Amino acid sequence: MSVRERVLEMKAVSPSVAAAGKGVRNEALRLAACSLREHQQEIFDANREDLERAQENGIAPAIMKRLKFDAHKLADCLAGIESLIGLEDPAGKVTLHRQLDEGLVLKRVTVPIGVIGIIFEARPDALVQISCLCIKSGNCAVLKGGKETASTNKVLFDLIAEAALKAGLPAGCLLQVSAHSEIDELLECDDCVDLLIPRGSNAFVRYIMDHTRIPVMGHSDGICHTYVDKAADFDLAIPVLIDAKTQYTAACNATETLLVHRDIAETFLPKAAKALGEAGVRLRGTAEVARILEAAAKKGGIAPEDVMEETDFRTEYLDLVLSVKLVDSVEEACAHINRYGSHHTDCIITEDDAAAERFMTLTDSAGVYRNCSTRFADGFRYGFGAEVGISTSKLHARGPVGLDGLVTYKYLLEGTGQTVADYASGKKQFHFQSIPT
């Protein structure tokens, strides 16, 4: 069967998956956790095969680390499933309940989205995490993992799919595709896949977004800014900036650009450059920034090749490198961020409430912060319990997405024979009346 035929079958079965109660879904997760624990040796053996093959193929050590699925990763996965079981059911919530007229009652209820395609590179733990999120939320999932961990993925998938069946979920609610050519087939399924979630490098996510008409949840870029306002407390600004830049440089929420108010540039920049230099950060910046640092003759200046033009500011380093630019006002900082950023997460450092409010209003990003590290942009740190991903889209879900991002809603209307003609003619009138939910 082609990918399309299999996904069409999944689409047909998806309403029954959505109809399965939360008891069945939590039981599937419980059984999956048990099974992963019981078959851990099998999983580790399969992963060893993958790692050996990867080594033969000369895969880079940084990637090798991501391919590895060991006892530590398994424990993380099991803890994740355990906490997922404890989370509130995202489906079945009544978000509007209203009597339109006598005997005519409208309800809006959250329901699973339906069929979700997940395409991820490398990390086999992503397969466990995302298939469990789909089970919890009542969705069907088509999973495509990286070929580097094909053996590990196959064992993990089979164990989870078997657990789902055993708990009573319909056959065909989970599907794994493995050939690379099948990705393109999946991207064509815009009539039977409701949502795609790509997990991987920016180039990978961009490729997915550019090659499908299925809605994509995610982000391809994370160009985050920290703006140090003229009313900033430097003792607060510098540690926050160091954290935002260095605590985990490969993360999408790491700061890539420092904006500084021109009024404080000569005092703040040398201090910041010293601290950033000590943290191993290479600075890039405008000619003006370079001059100020040169004049201060402090450690952490800007090399001639690192003097930047305006358009260079659209750069995501994911490394110990930081772009620096001066601005004249909060408004100019916001304009720069809205133009060159990726609408992900941006922060102002200031003691001035009015400036902060202006910044938080004018910055068009999923997360707008004051006086803390941009690295806080994360579902777990927001207290969502589980993270589906971070979205820079403005529609559906924005910012860190919890389980709520995997549901939509439908309107249920129960009547007793009402016709629209009676309301159009004035024979009957609506009297909207909220019913407490």
Place this chain on the structure above:
Amino acid sequence: MSVRERVLEMKAVSPSVAAAGKGVRNEALRLAACSLREHQQEIFDANREDLERAQENGIAPAIMKRLKFDAHKLADCLAGIESLIGLEDPAGKVTLHRQLDEGLVLKRVTVPIGVIGIIFEARPDALVQISCLCIKSGNCAVLKGGKETASTNKVLFDLIAEAALKAGLPAGCLLQVSAHSEIDELLECDDCVDLLIPRGSNAFVRYIMDHTRIPVMGHSDGICHTYVDKAADFDLAIPVLIDAKTQYTAACNATETLLVHRDIAETFLPKAAKALGEAGVRLRGTAEVARILEAAAKKGGIAPEDVMEETDFRTEYLDLVLSVKLVDSVEEACAHINRYGSHHTDCIITEDDAAAERFMTLTDSAGVYRNCSTRFADGFRYGFGAEVGISTSKLHARGPVGLDGLVTYKYLLEGTGQTVADYASGKKQFHFQSIPT
């Protein structure tokens, strides 16, 4: 300036539009209403020009009616603006408020989406309605109306844009494009238009959806079903069915297919056929349905050319024509609806609570009804006060969309110097604590 350049400018100004208070936005609406009233003669004159040109071009009478903008249409528009002013501000609502730790507070606040493109055919009243919805919700709008009413649109647009400026909204918050070639330019602006709302025929909406990467809110098809279950009350079923099919056949929420449980087909079908025939409805149906009606020899049978094959059921008539098919169960009805419908609005007629619940759970549509007309699918009838459109998408907004469909949200995080490193090292711990909103 090209459309793209103008929309890029609008994008830059959109955060200031979003930042304008609801007072300014309501004042813009009030001034727009005044101005439309004051300049009504100018509007009617422009419309007369459009109608004369249309007549010369031999436009069909049904379309002529939609081009017309007279005192009656103006009164409707003014009443619409009046009610819009009275509606709650969709932006600025705090939907989550949580202390993550001492001095680290997260808020989720609704904000305007940003730049919305609206492309509509014919009806000049759509220009008024949709630009006012955008003003109310703090969005910028690019408007492209039908060329048939270019003169009317120009007058209406200029009056509304002038009112917006006068109220204090930034210049460039509303933009009108008029050449047809500019539609394609607009469809290319996926980096500066956040949402497209097409209004017009199904073919037109389908064209827009097929030619842009900008998210589109709307629906191209409305293939709605009424399923008469074996436990249906016929006296309730027939008037509801007649309303669903005939009250306004051109609407997307009119029923296009009647599904009937096989157990009651021989008693129900002849009664229904008689009533539908009297209402002027032509029946199409499967060979089985044709045989039953022929045997009953009642008025309203099926002509030989109207005997249907399975795939014919994917037809939207928007006319006094109805497809009829028999099914063996609620499950089969749902499977048919999910496969051949457009996930818009579908109804079960039954006195059996268990059957109704099964139907409402398994039908994957924006609206799932029991014992009332599918024609109720409408923002005004749901009590939303204003209607942006009806969406058959599952993401962002589904079903009839009120003003809430024109906002997204952002996360605001206010700290006092927190770094992620302190939480990663265990030096600090999150203690999530809800703050009542």
